Amino acid sequence: MFVLSPLIAALALATATTAAPPTPSNPSNTTTPATTNTSAPTYCVPRAVTPAEQSEIFAAFVQEFYVVRNVANAFKLYIVADYIQHNPYEPPNGAAGSVEYLTPIFSNLSIGVEVLHQGFGGGIGWVHSRIDNIYPYPRPVAIADIFEFTDSCVKEHWDVTQELPADATNPLALF
Template sequence: MRSQFALIVFAAPFALFHGILAAPSCIPDTSTTFCDPSRPITGSQMRSIFNTFVDQFYFKRDFQGAMKKFVSSNLIQHNPQIANGSQAQVEVVTSILANYDGPEFELVIIDVERGYGVVFNRFRGKAGTGLPITGVADIYRFEGSCMVEHWDVIEGLPPNSTNPMPFRK
């Protein structure tokens, strides 16, 4: 009996660390990567991962940390102005969003059946830049716990817009 107790006491921390005894935490601390295309996840885990990614990437503007933790380094990019790979997206987004305030709102849609997360945001050009209010829809495709593919739709508000507030929440 004592040997079984000793085995449990010494083996439990190892098993918990490696996710053997308990389901792994859905969102780890910010210093680790969470991206594993082969790791199956539930719909609620996908929602949690995507919501955490959106908060870290868009609102906290921790582009590097969010991409490292949740997005494949081999990200398939469908924006013709950005190369494939998560690092290319970090570099482009960092330079573009340096001139924008926001986002001012978010709308997140998650299709757990097909493995997609979509976020809609509105950004406002910083004073003096002359940049218009811009609506952005980013679409990410999941494989396991990892986002592996990205599309975006970007629309700037032209000065002669018939609809002055098309990006309103």
């Protein structure tokens, strides 16, 4: 069974060049080299931020990941390299594998991705989305993604997925 979720992976890259997420206090998204290795992917390095800044960072992540559908950039700016994935059908922890796994899905524009609701509070962000035309589901899928932050970066992800039943009697079901 294939389950789409916004975060997955297999490899933590501790020696990457890192970038801080843009915020009001860092609008230029300046890059801070961790080492001289510039060929490796880059990921978010946590830094202290206010709860309001966390909320702004989460909104920017949702825009980049779900709306713009730029997986690599969303991970570079907002996800820690050693991020923790709880979805049992996806590759294990780490950002690099997530980017590799999710990029073909999100770059396929025949797969519909629509953010229906989102919220943030207490270091936790959530997104309720509708996904259409994704194998193996013949009908729309509702996904609730939950993201936990550490300072300025997403560090952990959970999701709940449900396909719209063929015999649904509630016209408001899932969406």
